[in-house]
Amino acid sequence: MFEVALGYIERNSDSLHPDAITNADDIPHKVGGRPTWLHRNSPLDVEHVTCSKCQSIMPMLVQLYTPDDEVPEAYFRMVYLFACKNGTCKSFKCFRSQLPESNTHWCQNAVLSKSAPVCQICGLKGSKVCTGCKAVNYCSKAHQAVAWKLGKHSTTCGTDFQTTIGDAAWEAIKKEVEFNELEIVTEVEPTEKEAAASKMNVMDVESQLGGANLNMTEQEQEEADEDIRDAPDTEVDVDDAFLKFQKRIEREPQQVLRWARRRLEDEEDVMEDADDDEEETDHQVLWVSEQDKPKQDSDIGVCSYCQKPREFEFQIMPTLLTYLTIDHASDKAFDFGTVAIYSCPDHCQPVDTTGVPLPYMPEVAFHQNFSANGLNDRIKNVLLGRGAEIPQ
Numbered sequence: 001m002f003e004v005a006l007g008y009i010e011r012n013s014d015s016l017h018p019d020a021i022t023n024a025d026d027i028p029h030k031v032g033g034r035p036t037w038l039h040r041n042s043p044l045d046v047e048h049v050t051c052s053k054c055q056s057i058m059p060m061l062v063q064l065y066t067p068d069d070e071v072p073e074a075y076f077r078m079v080y081l082f083a084c085k086n087g088t089c090k091s092f093k094c095f096r097s098q099l100p101e102s103n104t105h106w107c108q109n110a111v112l113s114k115s116a117p118v119c120q121i122c123g124l125k126g127s128k129v130c131t132g133c134k135a136v137n138y139c140s141k142a143h144q145a146v147a148w149k150l151g152k153h154s155t156t157c158g159t160d161f162q163t164t165i166g167d168a169a170w171e172a173i174k175k176e177v178e179f180n181e182l183e184i185v186t187e188v189e190p191t192e193k194e195a196a197a198s199k200m201n202v203m204d205v206e207s208q209l210g211g212a213n214l215n216m217t218e219q220e221q222e223e224a225d226e227d228i229r230d231a232p233d234t235e236v237d238v239d240d241a242f243l244k245f246q247k248r249i250e251r252e253p254q255q256v257l258r259w260a261r262r263r264l265e266d267e268e269d270v271m272e273d274a275d276d277d278e279e280e281t282d283h284q285v286l287w288v289s290e291q292d293k294p295k296q297d298s299d300i301g302v303c304s305y306c307q308k309p310r311e312f313e314f315q316i317m318p319t320l321l322t323y324l325t326i327d328h329a330s331d332k333a334f335d336f337g338t339v340a341i342y343s344c345p346d347h348c349q350p351v352d353t354t355g356v357p358l359p360y361m362p363e364v365a366f367h368q369n370f371s372a373n374g375l376n377d378r379i380k381n382v383l384l385g386r387g388a389e390i391p392q
């Protein structure tokens with residue numbers, strides 16, 4: 001049994017930097033920034049997140065903390081999604097990582113291990129070390145160059161990197177190598193009835209306050225729908241998947257992520273769901289287009305380890321783009337319609353030849369674009385018009 005949890009951007013979050021997280025209960029869902037590694041002794045190596053198209057290092061776009069206490073091996077569980085910042089690549093990579101309850105790195109209320117050296121620039125495995133001071137680690141030559149140039153390590157080598165680098169240089173580095181960091185909070189998606197009821201409540205209050213037109217919200221919605229259908233510069237048929245997508249996100253227009261979360265079955269839920277056709281497909285991907293949907297055989301496939309067909313786990317929504325500090329006007333701007341993550345349904349835990357659990361299991365990130373050029377901008381405008389904030 002699944003329920004859909006929606007992710008929203010939390011504006012006022014505490015520090016999300018991995019060094020600030022001192023127990024497993026505080027591991028955040030987030031966009032951007034540095035990954036919080038569950039396997040603190042083996043951060044992910046740069047070779048796993050190098051874009052296969054442009055060879056640049058892909059920063060983390062989303063980390064989702066997804067423990068599942070029904071599966072002993074996944075008592076602590078994370079999914080990391082990486083994306084190439086170069087919008088023309090459309091390159092995404094996804095990894096699952098997990099630990100049992102009894103482990104040497106994390107427990108609910110403490111961090112148990114010291115972190116292995118990470119790249120000072122990006123937080124990936126720091127397998128290279130500055131030959132001058134032997135005190136600064138990097139994941140790659142590329143990030144050594146960033147430290148040298150933007151971090152001025154060429155002139156400060158021999159002094160403490162963290163303290164001499166300065167805030168302005170850090171900001172420049174982060175802008176260069178990361179997606180901006182924002183916390184994601186989740187809530188269960190309201191049913192259509194609940195969403196309609198809360199809309200009615202808002203309208204009731206509005207009408208009491210100032211005699212506002214009761215039909216306003218509906219009217220606004222129609223206008224927005226027309227915006228999409230009748231954009232002046234293009235003549236495209238908006239496909240059924242897109243209309244379905246648009247209708248569904250109406251319930252909560254600010255959602256940036258949809259997560260099909262496993263929940264404990266109880267009889268009452270099963271009875272309720274049986275009455276409601278819609279609930280049965282609740283945890284399916286909401287595609288933005290009828291075109292280019294994935295094929296289970298060739299695009300999604302089976303878990304590389306246990307061979308079970310991968311299942312949909314979560315998707316990120318185009319609303320997320322409005323929160324990212326990117327130059328939306330550039331034709332190389334980072335962009336997508338939606339990205340759906342498929343993973344092993346059993347959260348299986350493979351081991352290496354010596355019996356040690358693998359820290360990272362590659363899963364599938366399938367991206368889909370809007371069906372016609374130009375539609376991305378229009379959906380963004382419409383979404384923005386409905387309440388998503390543009391970050392400063």
Ligand SMILES: [Zn+2]
Pocket residue numbers: 051052053054055056084085086089091
């Ligand atoms: Zn690339």
Ligand SMILES: [Zn+2]
Pocket residue numbers: 119120121122123124138139140143
């Ligand atoms: Zn790095």
Ligand SMILES: [Zn+2]
Pocket residue numbers: 130131132133134135136153157158
């Ligand atoms: Zn140095």
Ligand SMILES: [Zn+2]
Pocket residue numbers: 303304305306307308344345346347348
């Ligand atoms: Zn598996």
